[in-house]
Amino acid sequence: MDRTPGLRERKKEQTRRAVHEAALRLAVERGFDNVTVDAIAEAADISRRTFSNYFAGKEDAVLYAGEQRIADLVGALHDRPADEPAWTALRAAARALYGAESPSSDREWAQRTRMVHQHPSLLARQLANQHTLSRDLEAAVKGRALPAGTSRPALLVAAFLSGLRIALSEWTEAQDDRLLIDVVEEALDEVEKPFGT
Template sequence: MESTAGLRERKKAETRQAIHKATLRLAVERGLDHVTVDDIVEAANISRRTFSNYFGSKEDALLYGEEQRIRSLVRAIRERPAGESGWRALRGAVRDELEGVGEPEREWAVRTSLTRRHPALLARQLANHAALERELVQAISDRDGAGKPAADLKCRIMAAAFLAALRIATHVWIEEQEARPLSQIMEQALDEVARPFC
């Protein structure tokens, strides 16, 4: 029974990924405004109903990869050793994530560039980042024993600074046309904001 459930979940994950990849490919080829759900359904070789079972819109399908990375990062932060400070846990988690999955594929740069040019995607991405920031604040707070207003403020600033450093590093990586590894640029950006949190 357990292996059947595991297989079913794996198949669902594969279907989500196939829809995401088809959406991304079509958006790059045609521009997101010129891609319909019917186009995605045809490219992914699925039914419209299957698409609707997994995603509410083409924007959802396009941003799926980013949302998975966000969930993975939050999970990695929560799994860091208990004795680490919030800042060390954030840095360790992002380092582990990049080592675990390797440098981002071209897909990440393409998706980020698409998002920057498309208002609906940008709005959705901002909402994702706001949710991530809340989760990071909670994870840091759980670690650093916050509860006092000053500690809460520090956790919020730390989470915002961390995300800003990652966002800026990603934009520099894309602007440099991936000339340097993203991990190197992220480490440099995080070093720049680390001093108050170490």
């Protein structure tokens, strides 16, 4: 079955991305509180009504790319073979998502995104998203073999997500030209190592 989106779906996604990028740019330039939906629509060269066809509000527009990445990570995990062990499947899902990053990914954009996402009204939404991601990943690893000595899928997922969060933060702040996937792999390698001696 062909899952390639048609022209209409691709156009809709292009519009969503354009609105997201306009919302993020304006939030950085003006501060999130000073950005209106009308200003975002104007910057994206669409009508206010068209904006409402894509997003419920400015929070949705600013957080769109991050929420898509969450869906992509869960989708990549679901695409893994059912008999693959949980940790192997989690790491393969991370590779599928972060390995597709361009070597020229814009760290400045990532830093601006983090700055905007520090806004209190967005933090609550991000925390809810992280909780949902954790629950979705736990459900997706259910029935998979856990690493030796592990009996709690929730703990495995929490360790995985902590490794990802630290890797993304480190990469965003880095002053070198390492690829994001390399930083993610290093962090997850450390998570794999047993603590203690």
